[in-house]
Amino acid sequence: MAKAITQIEKKRKSKQEERTEDLSAIINQIADNREIIQDTLIILQELHATGVLDMLKGLLRTREKVGQIAIEQINQPGMHNIIKNGMNTIGLLAEMDSDQLKAMFSGLNTGLEKAAESAKAQEEVGLWGLMKSVRDPNVRTSMNTMVNFLEGMGNGLNQQKTH
Known part of the structure; x- marks a missing residue:
């Protein structure tokens, strides 16, 4: 065994x-x-x-010193508003239609270029020139956009007042 x-x-x-x-x-x-x-x-x-x-x-x-400085900067009185404003701006951009924003920025850029050219040439527009420009289709489109913008902004502000 x-x-x-x-x-x-x-x-x-x-x-x-x-x-x-x-x-x-x-x-x-x-x-x-x-x-x-x-x-x-x-x-x-x-x-x-x-x-x-x-x-x-x-x-x-130096992470401890850097962290301490960062906390001190964040605790500054105005920093809280900056952070809130940044978050609100990001929220606003998230709500916007990118194609509309692109069209608006394109128009803004073209307008700024035209304004810079006019300022460089030191062109002054008199009262008659202003009245004449109101008949320009490009000026009318821009004015229509601005009026609609102001109307929408006023609508949004009035809604905020009621809430």
């Missing part, structure tokens, strides 16, 4: 064998992710070349 097993001995790896297995696993991961690692190294090289990496190192070394 066979002898009963009373003790199980686990084969333990030496520290050298464990290190060899760990290094082998790391090498396999590097081989599996070669492209990602190369891209990361390129990004790090660019950050180093532009000095951004040095700035980040400095920022991390």
